[in-house]
Amino acid sequence: MQWEVVIGLEIHVQLSTKSKIFSGASTAYGAEPNTQACTVDLGLPGVLPVFNGEALKKSVMFGLAVGAQINERSVFDRKNYFYPDSPKAYQISQLYYPIVGEGHIEIDLEDGSQKRVGVTRAHMEEDAGKSLHTSFLNQTGIDLNRAGTPLLEIVSEPDMRSAKEAVAYMRKIHSIVRYLGVSDGNMQEGSFRCDANVSLRPKGQEEFGTRAELKNINSFRFVEKAINVEIERQMDILESGGTVTQETRLYDSEKNETRSMRSKEEANDYRYFPDPDLLPIVISAEEIEAIRQTLPELPDAKCERYMDELGLSEKDAKALTVDRDMADYYEKVQQAIDDAKMAANWMLGDVSAMNNKNGLEFKDCPVNADQLIGLLKRIKDNTISGKIAKEVFEAMYSGEGDADAIIDKKGLKQITDTGAIESIIDEVIANNPGQVAEFQSGKDKLIGFFVGQVMKASKGKANPGQVNQLLMQKLKK
Amino acid sequence: MSTLDKSDVEKIAFLARLGIDEQDIPEYATNLSNILDMVEQLDSVDTEGVKPMAHPLDAVQRLRADEVTEVNDRENLQEHAPETAEGLYLVPKVIE
Numbered sequence: 001m002q003w004e005v006v007i008g009l010e011i012h013v014q015l016s017t018k019s020k021i022f023s024g025a026s027t028a029y030g031a032e033p034n035t036q037a038c039t040v041d042l043g044l045p046g047v048l049p050v051f052n053g054e055a056l057k058k059s060v061m062f063g064l065a066v067g068a069q070i071n072e073r074s075v076f077d078r079k080n081y082f083y084p085d086s087p088k089a090y091q092i093s094q095l096y097y098p099i100v101g102e103g104h105i106e107i108d109l110e111d112g113s114q115k116r117v118g119v120t121r122a123h124m125e126e127d128a129g130k131s132l133h134t135s136f137l138n139q140t141g142i143d144l145n146r147a148g149t150p151l152l153e154i155v156s157e158p159d160m161r162s163a164k165e166a167v168a169y170m171r172k173i174h175s176i177v178r179y180l181g182v183s184d185g186n187m188q189e190g191s192f193r194c195d196a197n198v199s200l201r202p203k204g205q206e207e208f209g210t211r212a213e214l215k216n217i218n219s220f221r222f223v224e225k226a227i228n229v230e231i232e233r234q235m236d237i238l239e240s241g242g243t244v245t246q247e248t249r250l251y252d253s254e255k256n257e258t259r260s261m262r263s264k265e266e267a268n269d270y271r272y273f274p275d276p277d278l279l280p281i282v283i284s285a286e287e288i289e290a291i292r293q294t295l296p297e298l299p300d301a302k303c304e305r306y307m308d309e310l311g312l313s314e315k316d317a318k319a320l321t322v323d324r325d326m327a328d329y330y331e332k333v334q335q336a337i338d339d340a341k342m343a344a345n346w347m348l349g350d351v352s353a354m355n356n357k358n359g360l361e362f363k364d365c366p367v368n369a370d371q372l373i374g375l376l377k378r379i380k381d382n383t384i385s386g387k388i389a390k391e392v393f394e395a396m397y398s399g400e401g402d403a404d405a406i407i408d409k410k411g412l413k414q415i416t417d418t419g420a421i422e423s424i425i426d427e428v429i430a431n432n433p434g435q436v437a438e439f440q441s442g443k444d445k446l447i448g449f450f451v452g453q454v455m456k457a458s459k460g461k462a463n464p465g466q467v468n469q470l471l472m473q474k475l476k477k
Numbered sequence: 478m479s480t481l482d483k484s485d486v487e488k489i490a491f492l493a494r495l496g497i498d499e500q501d502i503p504e505y506a507t508n509l510s511n512i513l514d515m516v517e518q519l520d521s522v523d524t525e526g527v528k529p530m531a532h533p534l535d536a537v538q539r540l541r542a543d544e545v546t547e548v549n550d551r552e553n554l555q556e557h558a559p560e561t562a563e564g565l566y567l568v569p570k571v572i573e
Contacts, residue, residue: 024546033564034555037549042554053540077533082494084568097531132572141565269492274531279538405480 008158014191021150022049037144043088058182060174068103085129098123118157163227226251479513
């Protein structure tokens with residue numbers, strides 16, 4: 001049987017506000033347990049939530065960026081369940097009237113084509129606290145610092161047909177929220193988490209198969225692996241004539257398997273109702289329009305501009321625009337040296353390679369844009385050759401200072417003095433009479449040998465253009 | 478006419494984590510059914526075109542400025558908890 005995979009994602013994005021969604025407690029990451037959990041976050045009797053306007057603004061920004069309808073009136077509901085990391089015994093969320101309605105994004109597929117994936121909705125809600133199960137005998141420790149942190153839950157349509165498409169979608173959403181600055185998108189710190197709904201159906205069948213929900217997958221790599229092992233599991237069941245159970249499953253990255261979270265099953269009756277502590281959230285068309293004016297240039301538009309205005313290839317433009325930090329870095333370098341192609345080659349070549357090698361993101365690159373500009377300017381003004389520049393770059397990367405200082409210290413300045421180059425050439429010619437004779441009898445290819453010898457003798461510092469020119473003059477005599 | 482039976486009452490009690498006596502279940506079933514009947518009267522009203530009400534007050538939510546206004550009050554707050562350790566609130570073990 002031919003099976004078709006159907007995947008929908010729910011992405012929880014932590015909105016980057018200073019204070020919580022319903023209280024004035026700090027959202028800063030990494031504080032001592034429970035030092036940022038106030039009476040509202042603890043759900044003490046008599047407290048009331050007061051809604052953070054910044055969470056609304058950031059949610060609207062996201063909605064506008066994915067071309068979604070913004071609901072001028074949205075309502076908070078209570079989702080009722082008992083769990084110790086949720087002290088009120090309900091989560092404030094939006095079920096019936098979410099802030100963001102239907103939208104869509106374009107994802108890039110491996111064959112270079114694009115695919116539109118629908119965003120069903122996005123709603124605001126509060127995060128829960130954290131349970132620590134390991135440190136205490138027969139007890140669980142609860143840290144409520146994260147309780148009440150504003151989240152935007154982005155729900156996709158079941159439009160994805162492979163784990164790779166799911167990852168492409170997740171990356172695109174990540175890129176968008178980072179561009180907008182509505183979230184830091186930090187996956188290690190849990191600012192960007194994903195649940196995946198996975199099901200299979202016989203190819204050609206309209207009706208969806210029974211799905212399993214994979215919970216809390218916190219890296220791009222794990223999403224792909226988790227979905228693929230889940231697809232295999234379901235396929236094994238279906239191929240052997242069994243049926244898939246609708247359930248919540250947890251991905252274990254160490255064993256690379258998913259397993260059932262039975263505890264979640266019986267509780268799936270959340271009895272949502274409008275939260276009487278909160279009034280409807282209303283935002284006017286004018287306010288929405290004002291927010292639209294603040295939207296930055298988004299990755300797709302930036303990519304197109306790089307192609308149109310800067311003449312970059314689609315591949316380069318895409319690679320430079322996925323990460324906002326990288327795009328900002330690129331624009332700074334490109335403007336300073338006024339050479340779009342050179343800046344792109346360096347960023348996608350040496351700089352990216354070093355970052356990958358060291359497992360660093362662009363925002364953590366030890367060579368900042370100004371330093372790279374300093375280096376590229378020295379190539380442009382012929383102080384150093386491109387080859388020497390790589391050596392200088394590596395030295396900058398390991399923190400040895402700016403390009404000029406390194407060039408000075410290591411004596412890497414290119415030799416452009418004709419006299420100096422000529423004397424090296426004379427030496428090379430004197431030392432290789434055989435090759436000179438061959439060259440002069442018509443073996444033109446030997447020019448490469450001479451250039452190589454001169455460059456070697458100058459320790460790579462002679463200007464290659466001048467070397468070529470002077471060699472020709474002298475050898476042709 | 479809504480009639481809740483014993484299993485409905487047991488389910489509602491479980492979801493609310495309420496312990497109830499077996500002998501009281503019939504009475505709860507009757508009372509809860511009566512409440513539902515009362516609410517069901519609303520079904521006889523034509524609500525075509527009426528916007529669902531989210532709150533009895535005809536007002537909208539005021540927005541708070543995004544500022545940190547709360548200070549660390551952990552010591553005081555944890556005095557009210559049955560058990561704490563290393564800054565954490567302790568609860569009976571929850572196994573996932």
